[in-house]
Amino acid sequence: xxxxxxxxxxxxxxxxxxxxxxxxxxxxxxxxxxxxxxxxxxxxxxxxxxxxxxxxxxxxxxxxxxxxxxxxxxxxxxxxxxxxxxxxxxxxxxxxxxxxxxxxxxxxxxxxxxxxxxxxxxxxxxxxxxxxxxxxxxxxxxx
Amino acid sequence: xxxxxxxxxxxxxxxxxxxxxxxxxxxxxxxxxxxxxxxxxxxxxxxxxxxxxxxxxxxxxxxxxxxxxxxxxxxxxxxxxxxxxxxxxxxxxxxxxxxxxxxxxxxxxxxxxxxxxxxxxxxxxxxxxxxxxxxxxxxxxxx
Amino acid sequence: xxxxxxxxxxxxxxxxxxxxxxxxxxxxxxxxxxxxxxxxxxxxxxxxxxxxxxxxxxxxxxxxxxxxxxxxxxxxxxxxxxxxxxxxxxxxxxxxxxxxxxxxxxxxxxxxxxxxxxxxxxxxxxxxxxxxxxxxxxxxxxx
Numbered sequence: 001x002x003x004x005x006x007x008x009x010x011x012x013x014x015x016x017x018x019x020x021x022x023x024x025x026x027x028x029x030x031x032x033x034x035x036x037x038x039x040x041x042x043x044x045x046x047x048x049x050x051x052x053x054x055x056x057x058x059x060x061x062x063x064x065x066x067x068x069x070x071x072x073x074x075x076x077x078x079x080x081x082x083x084x085x086x087x088x089x090x091x092x093x094x095x096x097x098x099x100x101x102x103x104x105x106x107x108x109x110x111x112x113x114x115x116x117x118x119x120x121x122x123x124x125x126x127x128x129x130x131x132x133x134x135x136x137x138x139x140x141x142x143x
Numbered sequence: 144x145x146x147x148x149x150x151x152x153x154x155x156x157x158x159x160x161x162x163x164x165x166x167x168x169x170x171x172x173x174x175x176x177x178x179x180x181x182x183x184x185x186x187x188x189x190x191x192x193x194x195x196x197x198x199x200x201x202x203x204x205x206x207x208x209x210x211x212x213x214x215x216x217x218x219x220x221x222x223x224x225x226x227x228x229x230x231x232x233x234x235x236x237x238x239x240x241x242x243x244x245x246x247x248x249x250x251x252x253x254x255x256x257x258x259x260x261x262x263x264x265x266x267x268x269x270x271x272x273x274x275x276x277x278x279x280x281x282x283x284x285x286x
Numbered sequence: 287x288x289x290x291x292x293x294x295x296x297x298x299x300x301x302x303x304x305x306x307x308x309x310x311x312x313x314x315x316x317x318x319x320x321x322x323x324x325x326x327x328x329x330x331x332x333x334x335x336x337x338x339x340x341x342x343x344x345x346x347x348x349x350x351x352x353x354x355x356x357x358x359x360x361x362x363x364x365x366x367x368x369x370x371x372x373x374x375x376x377x378x379x380x381x382x383x384x385x386x387x388x389x390x391x392x393x394x395x396x397x398x399x400x401x402x403x404x405x406x407x408x409x410x411x412x413x414x415x416x417x418x419x420x421x422x423x424x425x426x427x428x429x
Contacts, residue, residue, distance in 0.1 A: 006225075006275065006282035008252045023239075025246055026256040030225045030282070032275050033177065034319065037226040040257030073285070082292075082316045083323040087259045088407075095407045096309075103311055109294045113312040114326030114414050116373045117405030119260030121231075121238045128257050132292065132318050139292035139316070142359070149368075149418065149425035151395045166382075168389055169399040173368045173425070175418050176320065180369045183400030216428070230402045262403035264374075264381045271400050 006032040007074075014069055017049030022122075029070055036074065036131040040087075041066040042123030051122045056094050057101065063127045064105050071131060078106055079135045084113040085128040091117030094124065109136050149175040150217075157212055158184075160192030165265075172213055177276040179217065183230075184209040185266030194265045199237050200244065206270045207248050214274060222278045224254040228271040234260030237267065252279050292318040293360075300355055303335030308408075314356055320419040322360065326373075327352040328409030337408045342380050343387065349413045350391045357417060364392055365421045370399040371414040377403030380410065395422050 009028040011019075019025070029038040043052040043062035046069075052062045064078075071077055084102070088094050095115060102113065111129075120126050152171040154162075162168070172181040186195040186205035189212075195205045207221075214220055227245070231237050238258060245256065254272075263269050295314040297305075305311070315324040329338040329348035332355075338348045350364075357363055370388070374380050381401060388399065397415075406412050 006277045006279070007285050008279060008282045009285045010252050011286050023242055025251070026227075026253045028255070030255055030279075032225065032277055032282075035178075035321075037255050037273065039255040040259070082318065084312075085257075087404075091405055091407045099309055108311070109296050110312045112314070112316055112323050112325040114371075114412065115407055116326070116412050117407070118230075119234055121234045121258055121260070126257065126259050130323065134292045134318055136292070136294060136316075139294045139318075142293050142295045143297050149420045149422065150428050151422060151425045152428045153395050154429050166385055168394070169370075169396045171398070173398055173422075175368065175420055175425075178321075180398050180416065182398040183402070228400075261373075262377055264377045264401055264403070269400065269402050 006030065009070065009073055012070060012073060014046045015044065015066065018044045021049050031074060034133040036076070038067065038070060038129050040126045040128045042120065042126050054124060056124050057097050059123060060098060060101050060125045063125050067127065067129050076131060076133070079137055080131040080133065081106070081111040081129045082132050083130040084111050086113065086115040087118035087120060087126040088115060089120045089124045098125070109139060109141060111136065149173065152213065152216055155213060155216060157189045158187065158209065161187045164192050174217060179219070179274040181210065181213060181272050183269045183271045185263065185269050197267065199267050200240050202266065203241060203244050203268045206268050210270065210272050219274060219276070221249055222280055223274040223276065224249070224272045225275050226273040227254050227256045229256065229258040230261035230263060230269040231258060232263045232267045241268070252282060252284060254279065292316065295356065295359055298356060298359060300332045301330065301352065304330045307335050317360060322417040324353065324356060324415050326412045326414045328406065328412050340410065342410050343383050345409065346384060346387050346411045349411050353413065353415050362417060362419070365423055366417040366419065367392070367397040367415045368418050369416040370397050372399065372401040373404035373406060373412040374401060375406045375410045384411070395425060395427060397422065
């Protein structure tokens with residue numbers, strides 16, 4: 001029963017300063033029925049609380065770092081991600097770097113992914129991830 | 144068993160006129176395994192069926208009203224929302240108002256949220272929400 | 287137990303050439319707990335591996351064809367889709383065609399849907415779908 005209850009991660013110390021800068025109070029992530037939804041994040045400088053500086057590669061890595069940090073708080077990792085949604089401020093210019101970064105940060109079998117462009121509120125990338133308490137490494141591969 | 148069956152809300156009287164104007168026939172929302180997905184909505188004038196007039200704050204409140212109406216048909220409320228996706232026509236200009244509105248319309252612990260800009264088909268905001276039959280008020284808070 | 291295990295479709299022969307062109311290695315789709323998430327796809331020419339040529343209607347049909355192909359590999363069909371997310375490169379121009387196409391490709395009761403515009407990495411449409419192993423035809427209709 002406990003395993004199926006809803007859990008809400010309302011704050012993460014390393015992200016608090018960044019979120020307070022923008023007056024953001026939404027949940028960091030919510031787990032229910034073994035499914036985990038996470039709020040969108042851009043690349044953040046966890047020391048200053050500011051949107052991290054470019055270039056794109058560094059900034060995008062820092063966005064992925066946020067999710068790795070968040071999943072760690074739940075005893076999970078990027079191996080539990082089933083779906084990544086990526087919004088790029090400059091989609092044509094940055095897609096190749098994002099695609100390389102995706103392959104370097106996730107382990108195969110990779111999660112599902114959608115990437116589109118969008119005028120962002122802040123930063124060069126906005127990432128969303130959906131995860132499951134089952135690791136992709138334990139999945140059955142179908143081809 | 145019944146609790147896990149799929150339910151489809153195909154129409155809501157208050158929204159019918161608006162959707163008919165655009166020839167839209169998709170489901171309003173679908174519930175399965177206690178998870179509820181909802182179609183995207185902008186701010187609608189439920190009396191005339193038109194896209195509601197601005198300013199942004201009024202229009203965005205009316206978009207949230209649509210979801211409150213929809214969840215009510217399932218015996219649910221905004222307290223059951225786990226994830227909000229918001230697309231803003233003018234992200235830099237309207238994010239602060241949207242952020243304030245979010246905090247005024249939802250009760251803590253807040254749901255997860257992602258906000259990006261997008262050229263919209265209609266209106267100044269397009270909202271999506273995912274919900275669960277468990278209320279956030281019954282969740283275990285993790286920090 | 288098996289029914290609830292995670293399955294990852296890592297490749298589909300008909301899509302391999304297209305994905306290799308862009309160096310894309312993400313999963314095609316992942317099923318867990320009867321929920322299926324799928325990567326985003328645009329219209330592809332499955333013979334050449336290129337982004338399919340316009341006009342919009344043909345190209346958009348080919349995007350839907352990708353999903354029909356993918357769901358077929360899991361013994362599912364478009365009847366199992368609960369949510370469609372559509373990103374249009376030219377939202378004002380192409381929404382009416384997309385709305386008509388949606389009604390022609392899906393059977394009622396229709397899935398949920400959200401459509402917004404977005405500057406795309408490739409093509410005129412980027413589609414996402416979430417599905418469930420329960421068919422919409424078996425759902426209870428609520429009005």
